[in-house]
Amino acid sequence: MTVDDRFGQDYRETLEERSHGARNEIITGPVSDWATDFSHAEPEWAADPYPIQDELRERCPIAHTERFGGGWLPTRYEDVAAIAYDTEHFSSRAIIMSNFRPPPEMAPVGASPPISSDPPFHHHAxxxxxxxxxxxxxxxxxxxxxxxxxxxxxxxxxxxVVDAARDYAQHIPMRVIAEMLGFPPEDGARFRVFIENALEGVNLPPEERLARAQKLFDYLLTQIRDHIDHPRDDLTTYLINAELGGHKLDPSHVAGTMALLLIAGIDTTWSAIGASLWHLAKTPADRARLVAEPELLPTAMEEFLRAYAPVTMARLVKEDMHWRGGDMKADDWILLSFPAANRDPAQFERAGEVVIDREVNRHVAFGLGIHRCVGSHLARMELRVALEVWLARIPDFSLADPAAVTWAAGQVRGPRTLPIRIG
Amino acid sequence: MKVRISSERCQGHGRCYDLAPDLFGEDDEGYGQVVGEGVVPPDKERAAGLAVSNCPERAIEIL
Known part of the structure; x- marks a missing residue:
């Protein structure tokens, strides 16, 4: 048996090369006009992005910003769908809108395949x-x-009074993903730090963000080496042994996919569970109805996913072009807001209301096109089970202090503090 | 009534086999497949309609 030496010094040098991307001036502070200066990193957006998106949809409907080195924010369903389907003009080389763009030669693989990949590589990954x-x-x-x-x-x-985000919602996907990857379940607190580093604080200096990402990859490397020595029936061993076109995967592909599963598998579902419980805590009629009619939960759950879609993606414009009224430049960001698409009145009746028995619900919480969330079935299972168990065990609950609820900033939005009074 | 899935459009969201499990199933990668010849019995026409109207990719057709 040959020794798997893919995860030695060369691998670290590959990571080093990733830091040679483009940086831009970091602009923070209150937004002057959401149509020309939007930012998904400001507290106003984290607290309640929906009125902002609704107003932009009426006014623009594609907002622009000079922040983050330049970017665009479509707010209509049809524009979000068109971009999600158009991999010719929009690249997934970077999917977190920050002040750093990875080098163009990272396409079509990207740092965390397949979410960061473009065709044709994407399909295989x-x-x-x-x-x-x-x-x-x-x-x-x-x-x-x-x-x-x-x-x-x-x-x-x-x-x-319990914190349903901290003491319930977050632990469920952490446990599931740790089991799937074969990581120690007690490492949950570390996962939380990795997630906050990746998805929040997008306006920290790029060097700081890269240094923090390095800590995640150091952790993953430890897990990979442990799995090489002690193979197990889990996704880490599967990825180490997997082949594309007759060759084992590049080490950066193995680690990048593991990073993706760890980050995207936890924060998103944690947010969906938390937002659903937040809605039920503040809406006694919906809570009472779901307690009385548990068979309605799968329908209601889709409505929570529509109305409180946790995930916004990003794309990079490939070449200069005029697109639906905007002069887009190569490497401009697109903030691809599935939450905004999900509240477009042109697509949904009573778009701004939560209708828990909505039967026709073609929402895009898990994206559209080739990048449809690979974990959507897992997320739906976790969300359904988490809500079923909570409603069966704690049928009577309310928001203990609405003003104390806090929401994650950035591209994954959900409650991070959620004080709930039981009974 | 018959149903058909466009494999060009389907991305494996699985809404069809969630909502109409008698008419649709998943393949090994989670993409939707019609069960048998896709013939919809009268008592499953409502379920077929829900699958069509909830498919995010608009991949299902009623023939």
Missing amino acids: RKLLLPAFTKSAVAKREAATRAFCHTLIDELEGQD
């Missing part, structure tokens, strides 16, 4: 992951997820 994330594959994790949710509720026993 995605195909590797799909079988592990089908509805029937993730159904095998449902019993363990349900048992874990019950354990979390058991631990809330005796408290009148």
